[in-house]
Amino acid sequence: xxxxxxxxxxxxxxxxxxxxxxxxxxxxxxxxxxxxxxxxxxxxxxxxxxxxxxxxxxxxxxxxxxxxxxxxxxxxxxxxxxxxxxxxxxxxxxxxxxxxxxxxxxxxxxxxxxxxxxxxxxxxxxxxxxxxxxxxxxxxxxxxxxxxxxxxxxxxxxxxxxxxxxxxxxxxxxxxxxxxxxxxxxxxxxxxxxxxxxxxxxxxxxxxxxxxxxxxxxxxxxxxxxxxxxxxxxxxxxxxxxxxxxxxxxxxxxxxxxxxxxxxxxxxxxxxxxxxxxxxxxxxxxxxxxxxxxxxxxxxxxxxxxxxxxxxxxxxxxxxxxxxxxxxxxxxxxxxxxxxxxxxxxxxxxxxxxxxxxxxxxxxxxxxxxxxxxxxxxxxxxxxxxxxxxxxxxxxxxxxxxxxxxxxxxxxxxxxxxxxxxxxxxxxxxxxxxxxxxxxxxxxxxxxxxxxxxxxxxxxxxxxxxxxxxxxxxxxxxxxxxxxxxxxxxxxxxxxxxxxxxxxxxxxxxxxxxxxxxxxxxxxxxxxxxxxxxxxxxxxxxxxxxxxxxxxxxxxxxxxxxxxxxxxxxxxxxxxxxxxxxxxxxxxxxxxxxxxxxxxxxxxxxxxxxxxxxxxxxxxxxxxxxxxxxxxxxxxxxxxxxxxxxxxxxxxxxxxxxxxxxxxxxxxxxxxxxxxxxxxxxx
Numbered sequence: 001x002x003x004x005x006x007x008x009x010x011x012x013x014x015x016x017x018x019x020x021x022x023x024x025x026x027x028x029x030x031x032x033x034x035x036x037x038x039x040x041x042x043x044x045x046x047x048x049x050x051x052x053x054x055x056x057x058x059x060x061x062x063x064x065x066x067x068x069x070x071x072x073x074x075x076x077x078x079x080x081x082x083x084x085x086x087x088x089x090x091x092x093x094x095x096x097x098x099x100x101x102x103x104x105x106x107x108x109x110x111x112x113x114x115x116x117x118x119x120x121x122x123x124x125x126x127x128x129x130x131x132x133x134x135x136x137x138x139x140x141x142x143x144x145x146x147x148x149x150x151x152x153x154x155x156x157x158x159x160x161x162x163x164x165x166x167x168x169x170x171x172x173x174x175x176x177x178x179x180x181x182x183x184x185x186x187x188x189x190x191x192x193x194x195x196x197x198x199x200x201x202x203x204x205x206x207x208x209x210x211x212x213x214x215x216x217x218x219x220x221x222x223x224x225x226x227x228x229x230x231x232x233x234x235x236x237x238x239x240x241x242x243x244x245x246x247x248x249x250x251x252x253x254x255x256x257x258x259x260x261x262x263x264x265x266x267x268x269x270x271x272x273x274x275x276x277x278x279x280x281x282x283x284x285x286x287x288x289x290x291x292x293x294x295x296x297x298x299x300x301x302x303x304x305x306x307x308x309x310x311x312x313x314x315x316x317x318x319x320x321x322x323x324x325x326x327x328x329x330x331x332x333x334x335x336x337x338x339x340x341x342x343x344x345x346x347x348x349x350x351x352x353x354x355x356x357x358x359x360x361x362x363x364x365x366x367x368x369x370x371x372x373x374x375x376x377x378x379x380x381x382x383x384x385x386x387x388x389x390x391x392x393x394x395x396x397x398x399x400x401x402x403x404x405x406x407x408x409x410x411x412x413x414x415x416x417x418x419x420x421x422x423x424x425x426x427x428x429x430x431x432x433x434x435x436x437x438x439x440x441x442x443x444x445x446x447x448x449x450x451x452x453x454x455x456x457x458x459x460x461x462x463x464x465x466x467x468x469x470x471x472x473x474x475x476x477x478x479x480x481x482x483x484x485x486x487x488x489x490x491x492x493x494x495x496x497x498x499x500x501x502x503x504x505x506x507x508x509x510x511x512x513x514x515x516x517x518x519x520x521x522x523x524x525x526x527x528x529x530x531x532x533x534x535x536x537x538x539x540x541x542x543x544x545x546x547x548x549x550x551x552x553x554x555x556x557x558x559x560x561x562x563x564x565x566x567x568x569x570x571x572x573x574x575x576x577x578x579x580x581x582x583x584x585x586x587x588x589x590x591x592x593x594x595x596x597x598x599x600x601x602x603x604x605x606x607x608x609x610x611x612x613x614x615x616x617x618x619x620x621x622x623x624x625x626x627x628x629x630x631x632x633x634x635x636x637x638x639x640x641x642x643x644x645x646x647x648x649x650x651x652x653x654x655x656x657x658x659x660x661x662x663x664x665x666x667x668x669x670x671x672x673x674x675x676x677x678x679x680x681x682x683x
Contacts, residue, residue, distance in 0.1 A: 006069040012408070012443065013072035013428065015390040023088035026069050031099045034062045038109060045112035051121040052129055055112055057435050060487050064432060064440070070096070071428055072390075075445050080390055081174065081418040090167055097163040101156035104143025113137055128654040132488040135653075142287065144276060151275055158272045162265060169246075169261045170606040173599075174420055176246040176256040177217045182237065185212035189231050194354040197224030199454045217242050218415045220451035226338045228354075239335035240594065247596035248572075258599040259572040265605055266563065266570035282565035285611035290496045290618070290657050294565045297614050301561070304617065304671075305554050305586050308680055311547035316588040319344055319545070334592045341545060349541035351534065357460040359521040359530050362413060362450070364458075365466055368520030369473055372510050375519075376641040377481065377649075379406070391416075399480055407431075407480035408443040413469075414459065415449040422602075423448040423468050425475035425504075430493065433485035442491055444476040460524060463538065467511045474507030475500075483650040494653020497612050499661075501619030502626065503649060509627045512542060513635055543679025550678060551586045557614040558582045560604050564611035622661055624674040629665060 005017035006026035038059070045055055070092075077089040103109070116122065117133050125133070144155040183205065184190060190198060190213060200221060204214035215221055215238060225238045244250025246258040266281075273284040282294040291297045323329040323340040326347070332340060346352050370381040380400045387396035393414055399407040410428065415421075429443040448469060453459040461469075478500070479491035487493060492500055510516030514535060521530040530538075559582045567574055575598055583591060603609040626644065633640040647664040661669055 006073070010068070012387055012396070013068075013075075013390075015072065015076075015388045018072060018076070020082070020084035020088040023073050023085075024091050027066075027073075027092045027095060030066045030069055031095060034066060034099070035102070037062055038103070038106070042106070042108045042112055045115065046108070049119045049121070050112050050116040051119075052116070052125060053435075055116055056129070056132065060432060061435055064430070064487060067427075068429070071426075075426060075428070076390060078424075079412060079419045079447060081420070086171065090164070093163045093167055094160045097160040098156065101143065101152075101159050104140055105145050105147070105152050105155070107145060110137075110140045110145045113140070128484050128486040128489050128652075131494065131654050132486045135488060135494055138288070142276060142284070147275065155272065155275055158268050158275075162268055162272070165261050165265045165268070166606045169258050169265070170420065170602060172256040172258050172261070173246045173602055173606070176252060176600075177421065178417065179252050179255070180217055180241045180245075182215045182241075183210055183212060184215065187213075189234055190225075190229065192228045192230035193224055194228060194357075196354065196357055196451065196460055197228065200224070200451050203452065203454050217245065219421060219449055220415050223338075226335065227342045228339070232336070235335040235339060236333065240592070243334075243592065243595040243597060243600075245596075245600050247599040249594040249596055258605070259575075259596075262575060262598060262605060263570050263572060266567060266575070269564065269610065270568070270570075280565045282561055282611040285564065288496065289498045289612065289615070291498055291614075294561060294611075297561055297618075298558075300618065301554055301558050301614055305551065305558075307675065308547045308550045308554070309586055309588070311681055312551045312588045315545050315548050322347070332590060334590055334595070337589055345541055345544050349537045349544065351537040351541050353462040353464060355534070356463045356530075356538065358524045359534075360461040360463065360466050361458040361522070361524040362453070362461055364522045364524075364527075365461055365469065365520055366411070368516075368522075369470060371519040372470075372507075372516055373473075373477065375636045377477075377645050378638075379481075384408075405441060407441055409476055409480065410443075410445050412445070412447045413450050414452040416452070419447075419449065421449055423472050425472045425479065427479060427491065427493075430479075430487045431482050431484060431490045432487040439485065442480045442482060444479045446472050446476050448472065458524065463511065466520065467508045470507040470511055471504045474504035477507070478503040478649055478652075481645060481649040482652040484652040484654050486654075489653035491652050496653075496657045497608065498615035498618040499622060499657035501616055502622045502657075502661075505616075505620050505623035506626055506644075509630075510635070512539060515635055546679045548588060550680065551588060553617060554586050555582055556601070556603075557617060558586065559598075560601075560609070560613040561611055563604075621671050621674050622669050624677050625665060625669045626661070627677070628673040 004022050004026050005014040006022050007029060008014075041055060041058055048054070073089060073092070077085055113133060113136055117137065122130070144152050147155060184201075190201070193201075198213065201213035201215055204216060204221060205212055208214060215225055222238050222242055226235055229235050241251055244253070246256045248254050248257050248259060269281040273279070273281040276284060278284040278287070280294065286292070286294060286297070291300075319337075319340055320332055322344045323332050323336065327340060327343060329336055329340065342352060374380055378401065382398045382400055384396050384398055387408075389396060389410070391412065393416075394410055394412045396410050397408065398405045399409070424447050426445040426447070427442075428445050429440060431442040432440050434440060448465070450461055450465050451459055475492065478495075482491045484490040511520065517530050517535065522528065559579050562578060562582065563575065567578060579598060603613055604611075609615065626648070629644075630637065630640055643664060648660055651660050
């Protein structure tokens with residue numbers, strides 16, 4: 001193949017030219033080139049004492065060239081999945097894992113890094129360079145560089161297999177999600193659904209060339225059914241299909257079952273941790289995080305549970321009484337919770353997500369998001385309609401400061417077939433200094449799965465979707481506003497995983513305040529701002545069932561941590577038993593015996609959150625406390641915004657996360673603002 005776009009220099013990925021057949025040859029060539037170049041660097045380091053320019057800088061350039069090729073492939077696999085691309089992606093995983101293991105266990109390269117740290121060049125290095133070297137030496141040890149040969153080989157086998165298992169888990173979940181649908185032509189069965197949801201279901205049907213309405217398991221489709229459909233049997237059917245995805249239960253029982261993947265993943269993770277001398281995978285996972293031990297995390301989670309569970313029981317008792325007395329539901333089933341909760345929310349606060357939709361047309365929300373960031377950090381935004389894009393709905397923007405571009409990002413807002421669910425930010429390019437002195441600007445991917453626009457009308461977002469967009473953009477700002485030029489600590493790189501949610505959760509606060517909402521919200525028909533009465537109802541409803549929401553997150557966090565710390569002999573039965581035990585301790589809602597939540601828990605089985613899901617709550621303590629500084633000074637206070645940018649966003653991973661927080665807040669973090677913002681009375 002003469003022309004391979006993945007091997008050619010480019011500022012932005014040449015999406016129009018990338019084909020599945022380019023992927024394997026490009027990755028194979030880059031890996032071979034890297035191996036040869038690294039051996040040359042090692043030979044040089046054995047002849048002369050390494051410096052930053054002779055060792056670290058060329059290694060960073062090699063990593064970056066590989067990342068430039070793999071990043072668009074990985075992103076396309078998640079957003080434009082096809083059988084051919086999936087096959088090419090899968091074929092590269094073992095090759096990349098093998099290369100990563102080879103690199104992490106290269107003793108001569110490890111000694112070269114040690115020589116750089118212990119040599120005369122160390123004194124002349126800046127803080128970011130030193131931090132990068134320390135992280136690299138730590139990662140060598142975590143990759144088993146000190147292990148005997150047979151254990152090194154086993155480490156490599158485990159790593160490769162875990163990579164393939166994560167990909168299989170993700171693929172089977174996507175396949176299971178797309179395997180189920182329900183077509184309805186009797187509109188009476190959809191009574192209760194708002195017009196926006198009916199339009200989405202009708203568009204689903206039209207896209208498949210069928211009459212009526214089509215319910216799928218994509219979030220914008222199934223969620224309105226569970227929240228608004230008066231037909232209880234329909235709610236049960238959709239709920240059952242969703243909570244049994246990729247399992248031995250439900251309409252596709254056994255077809256895409258992730259249980260064996262979970263069992264093998266847990267077994268291999270424990271073996272990996274023990275190879276490296278850790279007592280559990282949780283101990284291994286926490287070795288690069290802020291939290292110091294699994295016990296510290298358990299204490300943190302159990303302390304939150306002690307404060308929240310009693311209130312969650314009160315909230316659920318109130319829901320039960322309302323459902324019984326007003327809705328005629330003598331017993332609440334799992335598929336009734338969302339429906340009854342929405343009815344109670346509307347009854348108590350006279351507000352629903354659907355009432356708010358007309359005030360959040362997607363174009364206005366995006367423009368408002370930009371205005372919030374402009375006021376906080378003094379940057380501006382400019383769309384580039386000529387940038388290469390991978391789908392017609394995707395947009396590309398540049399961030400400007402004093403008229404100069406400092407970063408860029410792709411914005412991909414809507415759900416579609418072949419795109420995995422959820423919302424995420426990922427790295428396209430990292431900010432770094434090239435060996436010739438040129439500055440590479442950071443570029444991010446920002447991906448959501450919102451309800452699509454129908455016809456010529458703009459998409460109308462729920463308030464929940466607005467906060468999701470702000471959350472992901474907070475991650476994006478962490479990546480794009482960095483001032484670091486060493487790739488390993490630039491943006492979110494090198495940031496402790498349990499601190500990485502701080503900037504994202506912080507941004508959500510602007511979706512609840514009048515000053516922020518005046519920029520974000522405008523009625524789709526006339527641009528009118530959110531009425532004061534509606535805002536007051538929204539704010540009053542903010543902490544509706546907040547304790548129930550908190551204990552649900554604690555359930556996921558405790559399950560994840562205990563799964564990776566305690567479960568020595570994983571099996572489908574043991575995993576289920578542990579989940580049941582955690583639920584008995586903190587959950588307050590009824591559960592279906594056929595629910596296989598764990599089989600779709602991609603955060604920990606196909607994402608980066610294994611033994612780290614607690615990070616959401618850990619970082620929320622930091623973000624709530626950081627927000628309280630803005631509450632004290634004014635939410636658009638320029639000085640506070642400038643300090644947050646310089647002390648948190650610009651620093652990346654160049655300094656310890658706890659140190660950065662203390663520098664911004666002037667003290668250790670407190671849990672009280674989180675409890676207060678969440679409406680937990682035990683505060």
